[in-house]
Amino acid sequence: MNTVSESIVKDMGLAHNGHLKIDWVKEHMPVLNRIRERFEKEKPFAGLKVAISLHLEAKTAYLAKVVQAGGAEVTITGSNPLSTQDDVCAALVEDGIRVFAKYNPDPAEYKEHLIKTLETRPDLIIDDGGDLVTILHSERRDLLAQVRGGAEETTTGILRLKALEKEGKLEFPMVAVNDAFCKYLFDNRYGTGQSVWDGINRTTNLVVAGKTVVVVGYGWCGKGVAMRAKGLGAKVIVTEIDAIKAVEAYMDGFEVMPMSEAAKHGDYFVTVTGNRDVIRKEHFEVMKDGAILSNAGHFDVEVNKVELKQLSTSTRIVRKDIEEFVMADGRKLYLLAEGRLVNLAAGDGHPAEIMDMTFALQAVSLEYVNKQYESIGKHVLNVPYELDAMVAQYKLEALGIGIDKLTEEQKAYLDSWVE
Numbered sequence: 359m360n361t362v363s364e365s366i367v368k369d370m371g372l373a374h375n376g377h378l379k380i381d382w383v384k385e386h387m388p389v390l391n392r393i394r395e396r397f398e399k400e401k402p403f404a405g406l407k408v409a410i411s412l413h414l415e416a417k418t419a420y421l422a423k424v425v426q427a428g429g430a431e432v433t434i435t436g437s438n439p440l441s442t443q444d445d446v447c448a449a450l451v452e453d454g455i456r457v458f459a460k461y462n463p464d465p466a467e468y469k470e471h472l473i474k475t476l477e478t479r480p481d482l483i484i485d486d487g488g489d490l491v492t493i494l495h496s497e498r499r500d501l502l503a504q505v506r507g508g509a510e511e512t513t514t515g516i517l518r519l520k521a522l523e524k525e526g527k528l529e530f531p532m533v534a535v536n537d538a539f540c541k542y543l544f545d546n547r548y549g550t551g552q553s554v555w556d557g558i559n560r561t562t563n564l565v566v567a568g569k570t571v572v573v574v575g576y577g578w579c580g581k582g583v584a585m586r587a588k589g590l591g592a593k594v595i596v597t598e599i600d601a602i603k604a605v606e607a608y609m610d611g612f613e614v615m616p617m618s619e620a621a622k623h624g625d626y627f628v629t630v631t632g633n634r635d636v637i638r639k640e641h642f643e644v645m646k647d648g649a650i651l652s653n654a655g656h657f658d659v660e661v662n663k664v665e666l667k668q669l670s671t672s673t674r675i676v677r678k679d680i681e682e683f684v685m686a687d688g689r690k691l692y693l694l695a696e697g698r699l700v701n702l703a704a705g706d707g708h709p710a711e712i713m714d715m716t717f718a719l720q721a722v723s724l725e726y727v728n729k730q731y732e733s734i735g736k737h738v739l740n741v742p743y744e745l746d747a748m749v750a751q752y753k754l755e756a757l758g759i760g761i762d763k764l765t766e767e768q769k770a771y772l773d774s775w776v777e
Contacts, residue, residue: 551582
């Protein structure tokens with residue numbers, strides 16, 4: 359395979375810098391390194407093709423190299439137009455991985471890259487947001503037959519998968535990596551919490567302390583964003599549709615109110631719901647002058663950009679990744695990174711040590727599907743607990759942390775109903 363001639367990337371001359379980025383994250387991903395060592399010996403993907411659609415930056419690139427080390431022929435594309443890093447793409451091509459991705463392609467190019475990735479006829483897939491799965495189950499069903507199964511990274515993607523499964527239309531098993539303990543407890547909470555504010559802060563260069571942050575959605579990602587906003591000195595308001603999560607946010611010390619009220623108070627808004635139009639016309643109309651809008655959900659639909667544009671009298675780019683919308687009454691609202699994932703479109707995404715655990719889960723989940731696909735059926739599956747626990751144990755060992763083990767007497771006590 360001549361990956362240089364077969365790939366679509368911006369500039370192969372950028373590869374050196376991409377290699378430096380990948381080498382850096384490799385040094386901070388000990389769990390994935392341990393899995394790579396086993397993959398190199400056992401070759402669990404020998405003779406197989408793997409297609410990957412993820413945010414194409416250095417940590418994702420290293421996951422692709424780990425899967426490649428397991429014997430796979432790997433093809434990768436981006437899962438968001440603004441999160442692809444061109445130097446990383448070039449480095450992967452030099453390392454023998456086929457790449458179809460560029461930073462900020464137009465919608466037609468972006469779709470073309472997804473389709474070209476699937477036209478390699480993969481046996482296994484790793485998806486982010488369900489783009490590969492959706493194409494396979496709609497316009498390119500001719501590419502379905504060879505797919506054994508795969509793994510999904512995000513809440514949004516799992517929602518799409520479960521909708522397919524509910525209708526009886528899912529054609530192969532998919533592991534819901536996002537629902538694993540070692541994913542949502544750490545990646546969603548600590549990874550999103552840190553990387554969202556990294557993206558906002560480096561983009562705006564404005565202070566957070568003393569300001570009011572509105573976090574839209576109090577799932578694990580919302581919890582992380584709110585926690586880090588509080589740590590930066592902000593006053594935090596949470597909006598929710600789920601009564602249980604709303605009570606949790608209240609007990610965690612945050613104000614809780616409907617968006618119709620919260621919109622009047624926010625200096626920063628961060629959406630993390632996986633749903634569309636959670637900030638829309640009636641909210642824009644009451645926002646303060648200078649309010650900053652950002653999204654950390656998978657698709658750029660959480661902030662209604664069409665209605666924001668309709669309400670404005672003029673727009674302009676005032677700084678990289680910041681678009682100004684002037685309202686009829688003179689107020690200015692600012693949208694970061696076109697309403698796309700602010701932590702990746704305007705930053706480098708989650709810290710390497712966090713993605714180490716998530717991508718380790720991706721690697722072993724893909725291995726699990728490949729071994730079990732004939733028997734597990736066409737379902738959305740949880741990551742087996744033993745794999746979750748293994749990744750956590752590897753992480754503890756990398757940190758030099760030990761934990762207790764049950765004695766035989768303790769095991770017997772827990773297993774018995776007799777005192």
